[in-house]
């Protein structure tokens with residue numbers, strides 16, 4: 001008697017617990033401390049902007065997939081993650097329509113037009129941010145000091161320069177916040193990038209949960225640290241220079257959460273180290289010689305574009321290809 | 330203590346608790362036994378008995394004159410009931426000899442008990458062939474062929490595979506614990522054929538009781554070493570085991586003997602012992618019966634030819650309709666669709682999984698997470714192979730070394746997108762071969 005209820009499928013018959021959705025949720029969980037810090041320092045408006053961004057991403061993805069009669073995949077949470085990262089990369093002062101436009105660019109143009117999850121060649125959130133920064137440079141760099149915004153923006157708050165912007169000018173170093181304050185996140189900056197402590201906690205969580213491997217963040221942060229240590233500016237000591245470069249901008253967010261984006265980073269360990277070092281080096285170059293005080297996003301985007309090449313170079317050494325001489329006499 | 334291993338691989342939950350403490354239980358053979366003719370790799374064999382013939386336990390019932398083949402023996406005494414097409418565990422109908430058991434177990438005589446010191450290599454090889462011994466890990470490669478490598482291959486290391494890295498399986502573990510002497514004596518037979526080779530038994534660390542016992546018993550057997558292997562899948566894959574023990578890689582497309590290695594399964598080695606010292610051909614094997622649907626999971630000594638259903642019934646029956654029937658381990662075993670198939674020489678286990686355990690999640694797009702790359706013990710890039718197969722780019726498959734894949738399943742296991750990587754690679758190998 002052949003039993004028709006029996007599943008006859010190919011081995012392996014057991015699978016690991018990881019799912020795409022599970023991994024994405026893990027990343028969202030890892031971003032929670034940074035969101036809490038963002039709300040703590042920049043008020044409820046931080047939560048509002050993040051929610052608008054997440055919702056827009058979900059709606060655009062849902063709408064696109066419905067429109068093209070594709071399977072709706074918003075439950076894999078990748079669009080939600082894009083939304084959070086997009087919001088984390090803008091100042092709290094942006095008007096509500098900024099994240100909506102950013103979400104459109106990220107989800108529809110960068111992600112879906114190229115074939116959906118797994119096919120985009122640039123990190124959607126970062127590409128969205130780059131578009132916004134190029135189109136509305138003033139709105140996107142209107143940073144305010146912590147504890148000056150509630151849910152509403154008050155009109156009389158003066159925008160402040162971020163630590164990296166001060167360093168960029170090369171003078172007025174006495175206005176720089178203490179490194180300890182930067183580590184905690186008590187400085188001006190984008191919603192999700194200021195608290196290195198919260199981001200480090202999240203990054204550690206991802207590594208411990210084996211969602212990401214340490215190679216990209218360690219290589220990225222290590223390279224930035226090394227270069228800023230070696231090439232400090234003006235009157236700044238090497239150690240201070242290292243501290244401000246590592247904790248004073250979007251490096252933690254970029255290194256742990258954006259350069260590690262699976263789709264747009266190399267698949268081999270060796271490729272990932274190259275990715276990290278490349279990101280770090282370009283970040284240093286932009287911060288030092290480029291027109292922007294911050295270079296993390298562009299560095300990652302450039303390395304995203306280089307990823308297919310890196311993957312082509314870094315073929316793992318296949319098992320069984322050493323000592324050919326023993327094959328046949 | 331130093332633990333040997335290979336690079337990459339995965340750490341699945343080993344699910345061995347259910348059966349690892351279950352002593353081997355000898356099952357009474359059923360009334361009807363089925364002997365499919367195809368139980369080995371090599372030339373086909375023909376029946377040497379006819380319907381109605383009386384057969385004795387251990388009597389040869391099928392054979393061939395070809396070199397690359399082994400004979401088949403009846404595991405009970407009785408009468409040949411039928412010779413016809415019956416379902417084989419692999420899911421197809423093959424010529425099968427059906428024997429009605431008379432319950433007497435009258436042995437075929439004479440039983441020859443050999444003393445290896447009085448035999449030369451050719452005689453030993455001949456006895457092994459006549460005993461119908463094949464690799465018992467599943468593939469069924471004739472052991473006497475493995476033990477007679479071409480003259481230009483010098484065997485310097487004999488490795489007995491006690492890794493048993495597949496989840497659920499504990500039969501080798503029980504054999505090592507309960508009859509360590511049979512394993513060691515069997516290994517002596519092999520050592521006798523290759524006097525200047527070193528002999529090792531590699532055991533995964535999760536079987537520490539077996540390691541302790543073997544280390545104690547091995548003192549009486551100079552020239553054999555017990556090695557502790559790290560617990561990792563696929564530690565027992567031939568190439569990975571050799572790498573763990575010797576640090577050498579079997580060349581791509583080559584065989585273990587190309588680097589002087591010979592790998593044998595635990596149950597195979599103990600069958601060698603029984604063939605020479607007890608005059609017994611291969612008639613029984615140890616089968617792990619497990620999975621969450623089995624009332625009494627355990628390890629059973631089963632006569633070859635016993636239908637699965639009989640074994641399951643003896644194991645207390647099932648709690649529910651099985652959703653999946655697996656022969657072999659859950660990583661590399663074959664899923665069948667019926668319990669009405671017999672145990673063959675390569676059946677190392679029968680696993681019965683519930684709907685929950687057997688659930689297949691839908692495939693979603695690859696997110697390029699690289700987890701398959703980090704898992705592949707052959708250092709391949711399964712995500713690319715999968716993409717090339719789906720795009721029917723056979724040249725690229727070849728370039729990406731599709732033929733080096735050992736189908737261990739690590740990639741599919743690790744994939745969060747649940748892509749059917751191994752399945753596609755298997756198809757890809759076939760198509761790439763045909764394409765040339």
Ligand code: SF4
Nearest residue numbers: 705734735737738740
């Ligand atoms: S590609 Fe082949 S060898 Fe590599 S993990 Fe997958 S099944 Fe194993």
Ligand code: SF4
Nearest residue numbers: 695696698699701744
């Ligand atoms: S594990 Fe799956 S999702 Fe990840 S890279 Fe491999 S095939 Fe793609």
